[in-house]
Amino acid sequence: MSRFLFVVPPLVGHTNPTVGVAARLVERGHEVAWAGLEEFLRHLVGPQATVFHCDGPTLGPEGAHRPPEMRGPAALKFLWENFLAPLARGMVPGVRAACERFRPDVLVVDQQAVAGGIVANSLGLPWATSATTSAEFTDPLAGMPKVEEWLRDVLRGLQKEFGDPLEQVDLRFSPHLTLAFTTRALIGETGHEHVRFVGPSIAPRPESEDFPYSTLDDARAKVLLTLGTANTDAGERFLREAVTALTSRADRIQAVIADPAGVLTEHPGAGAVVAPRIPVLRLLDRLDAVICHAGHNTVCETLSHGLPLVVAPIRDDQPIVAQQVVDCGAGVRLRFNRANAEQIGKAVDTVLSEVDYRAAAQRVQESFRAAGGAASAAKHLELLAQDATATALAGTGGTKP
Numbered sequence: 305m306s307r308f309l310f311v312v313p314p315l316v317g318h319t320n321p322t323v324g325v326a327a328r329l330v331e332r333g334h335e336v337a338w339a340g341l342e343e344f345l346r347h348l349v350g351p352q353a354t355v356f357h358c359d360g361p362t363l364g365p366e367g368a369h370r371p372p373e374m375r376g377p378a379a380l381k382f383l384w385e386n387f388l389a390p391l392a393r394g395m396v397p398g399v400r401a402a403c404e405r406f407r408p409d410v411l412v413v414d415q416q417a418v419a420g421g422i423v424a425n426s427l428g429l430p431w432a433t434s435a436t437t438s439a440e441f442t443d444p445l446a447g448m449p450k451v452e453e454w455l456r457d458v459l460r461g462l463q464k465e466f467g468d469p470l471e472q473v474d475l476r477f478s479p480h481l482t483l484a485f486t487t488r489a490l491i492g493e494t495g496h497e498h499v500r501f502v503g504p505s506i507a508p509r510p511e512s513e514d515f516p517y518s519t520l521d522d523a524r525a526k527v528l529l530t531l532g533t534a535n536t537d538a539g540e541r542f543l544r545e546a547v548t549a550l551t552s553r554a555d556r557i558q559a560v561i562a563d564p565a566g567v568l569t570e571h572p573g574a575g576a577v578v579a580p581r582i583p584v585l586r587l588l589d590r591l592d593a594v595i596c597h598a599g600h601n602t603v604c605e606t607l608s609h610g611l612p613l614v615v616a617p618i619r620d621d622q623p624i625v626a627q628q629v630v631d632c633g634a635g636v637r638l639r640f641n642r643a644n645a646e647q648i649g650k651a652v653d654t655v656l657s658e659v660d661y662r663a664a665a666q667r668v669q670e671s672f673r674a675a676g677g678a679a680s681a682a683k684h685l686e687l688l689a690q691d692a693t694a695t696a697l698a699g700t701g702g703t704k705p
Contacts, residue, residue, distance in 0.1 A: 306689035307335045309408035311399055311420030312434075313391055314344040314360065317601045318414045321436045321485050323348060324507030324678035325412070325685070332682060334689075339395070339402040339420070356406065358398030358419070360391045377451045379619050384458055388416055395419035396466050403427055409689045412483075415440060418475040422463055425470040430692045432481040432685060437600040438628065439621030440476055441484065441494040481688050483681045486604065489671035491628050500684045503675030504604040506585065515583050521558045521575060525592040525656055530562035530582060531618075532599045539597070540567045542616055542640055546595055547572050549649035557652070560587065593655050595648070597640070598626035607634060610669040612661035614651045616640040633664030 308329055312319045319340075326336045326349070337354035338345055345355050396419045403411075403423060411431040413420030424431035435441070456474070463471045473479055482499045484491075520526060529546050531539040543561075547568065550559035554574035561568070562582040571578060584602070588609040596602045598615040603625055606613055613635035617626040629635040636651040643651075655661045676683075 305333045305335065306409040306686070306693070307337070307406060308685060308689070309337050309339055309356075309399075309402055309406055309411045309420075310434075311339045311395070311411055311413045311417045311423075312345070313388075313414055313417045314341040315414075315416065316348070317599065318416060318434075318436045319345070319348055320507060320601065321505040321678075322412065322414070322434055324505040325434075325483075325681045327507065328678045328682035329685065332686070334686075337402065337406045337408070339399045340417070354406070356398060356402035358395040358402075360394035361387060376619070377448060380451065381454070383620075384455065388418070389458055389462065391417070392419045392422070392462050393465075396422060399423040400427075403429065409692055410685060412685065413478065415476050418459065418462065419466075421473070421475040421478065422466050422468045425463075425468045425473060426466065430480045430688055431478050432483055432688055433476070433478040435482055435484045435499075437621045437625070438484060438486045438491045439600075439624040441491060441496055441499070442624055481684060483684060485681075486600075487668070487671040487675050489668045490604075490607065490632055492631065500680070501675055502680040502684065503672040503677045504601075504608055505678040505681060506605060506608060507678065508585070515579055515581075515586075516577060519575075519577055520560075520590060522590070524554075524556055524558040524575075526558045526560055526590060527593045527595060527652060527656075528560045528562070528582065528584070528587065528591050529595045530584070530602065531597045532602065539618070540565075542643065543567055545643065545645045546648050547576070548645040549652060550574075551576055552645070553649060553652070557656075560591070593652065595652065598622040598629065598637075600625050603629060604672070607665050607668045608672050610662065610666040612655035612665050614638060614648065614655060616643055632668055634661060634668055635665075636661075 310322050310326055329336050338349055339356045339358050341360055342355050342357040399419050400423050411420050411424045411429055412434050413431050414434045421431055459475050460471050484499050484501045485504050487501045487503050527550060550557055551572045551574035559576040561576055561578045563578050564580045568578055591611060593612050594606045595614040598617040613629050615626040615629050615635055616638040617623040618640050626637050630637045636654055638651055
């Protein structure tokens with residue numbers, strides 16, 4: 305059996321998909337450990353998991369806080385300069401120590417925890433990229449060569465700083481294996497090598513126990529409105545407009561509203577359900593559509609239930625994911641900063657009434673099922689470990705070093 309070290313950033317959306325993969329590896333008899341911010345990881349991976357602590361910037365659970373109006377290249381630069389590059393510098397010593405103590409056969413490295421790739425390259429260990437968002441497969445910076453070169457300089461600088469001998473390797477993509485938690489049915493074709501499309505890895509997670517399930521009205525279509533936990537500072541205007549759109553249709557639509565920041569100081573009425581935390585995975589079977597910010601996990605969880613979407617992307621990978629939803633026919637895209645209640649309401653009416661949207665969502669759903677999710681990812685990691693073992697044995701004359 306093999307040992308797998310998961311290297312993840314303190315970002316829930318980047319860690320949750322790997323939890324299911326790790327569980328499958330353990331079920332198959334392998335050993336698993338984690339390298340990351342322990343106080344963040346522990347509640348996600350459980351008290352019995354082996355966690356090697358890594359230092360990093362002291363920030364909130366969704367990374368560096370950026371001004372809500374910051375978009376595009378400025379937001380990307382801010383993210384790398386203030387969060388991801390400092391995170392890499394903080395994590396490298398901890399990942400090295402984890403490798404010395406745990407002696408992994410393979411590292412599984414999130415695309416935004418590049419310390420894992422640096423350490424793996426320097427120690428000659430095989431590693432797999434965990435791509436929990438599909439944005440990088442579309443070459444989002446292809447039209448901005450100066451921004452692309454700036455980012456490559458940042459990555460090469462980190463490699464040189466910590467003695468990575470493979471500076472020609474893009475730390476966002478392992479030269480051995482990249483696990484893409486999506487399918488071509490959603491993102492289309494990609495020219496990247498060594499990519500395995502495994503579909504979403506959706507692991508059960510702790511959910512709120514006090515959600516008022518008894519208030520759900522199955523006589524009406526139920527529409528979830530959520531903008532994620534990281535967008536409360538930017539989302540108040542859109543949230544209020546969407547609430548107006550939904551509650552004005554209370555005769556046929558029941559709104560289920562995530563309001564983590566308490567923006568809605570007064571209950572909107574009209575039978576709407578408002579809660580700071582929504583048990584999304586438990587609710588999806590009872591929903592008819594979702595309005596969201598096009599966060600990759602939210603989109604994939606929705607499509608895994610064959611539901612159409614109304615997407616209003618804010619920044620980062622969200623515009624790319626939103627366009628994928630539109631291109632595959634599974635939803636309608638709105639402009640986050642400008643959409644009003646009338647436009648939002650019209651979009652909701654469209655995805656609920658026109659059957660093509662649900663049919664497209666169900667096609668993506670079938671592709672997710674066929675891809676295999678966490679189980680498929682675990683099998684690809686097993687093959688990588690087997691190849692690494694065979695190579696090591698060949699180099700030692702057939703005996704383990």
